Amino acid sequence: MRIPLIYKRIGNFLGSLLLSLCCFFGAYQALTLSSYDIDQINNYSGKVIEAGIMNKNNSVAGRGSFKSDIFFIKIQGLNQILATYNSSNSYSYFEENIKVGDEITVYYLESKDTIKPNLNLFQIEKNYKIILNTKEFQNKEILGGLIGFFGGIILLGLGLYQDKKYWGKNEK
Structure with missing residues (x-):
């Protein structure tokens, strides 16, 4: 059984979107934790x-x-x-x-x-x-948040790059 191309594209995009959202959520949690005052x-x-x-x-x-x-x-x-x-x-x-x-x-x-x-x-x-010191903890959380944020952008970008080769082509 062969999976139609449109379903593969949708699956790739949704997978990329889900993984990037996980990274963004982790980044949000880390950055929120770093913003607490003592x-x-x-x-x-x-x-x-x-x-x-x-x-x-x-x-x-x-x-x-x-x-x-x-x-x-x-x-x-x-x-x-x-x-x-x-x-x-x-x-x-x-x-x-x-x-x-x-x-x-x-x-x-x-x-x-x-x-x-x-x-x-x-x-x-x-x-x-x-x-x-509080600053050490907050700096670790900021670094983790930035890594998660950029990781989410990279995953989303990879998903779009993977799909780009099909843009403008007529699907059958």
């Missing part, structure tokens, strides 16, 4: 009961997965596991400055899932010293 998010002060580096499994399209290291903090009385990701996987600064028993203040967005690490950790303060 006064608009939750903060909590408490004693660190556990801190360290853990592996986080990330799935890719349900087919495969890769592991990345994250630095996590559990605070007494808080039902969230807060975490931060560093692309260089260098967490020695956090390990030196955050120890079990330390009193810290964290600024974060609440997560519904209390079992998985919450990566929406904006800022960490200890004795009025900023250990994790």
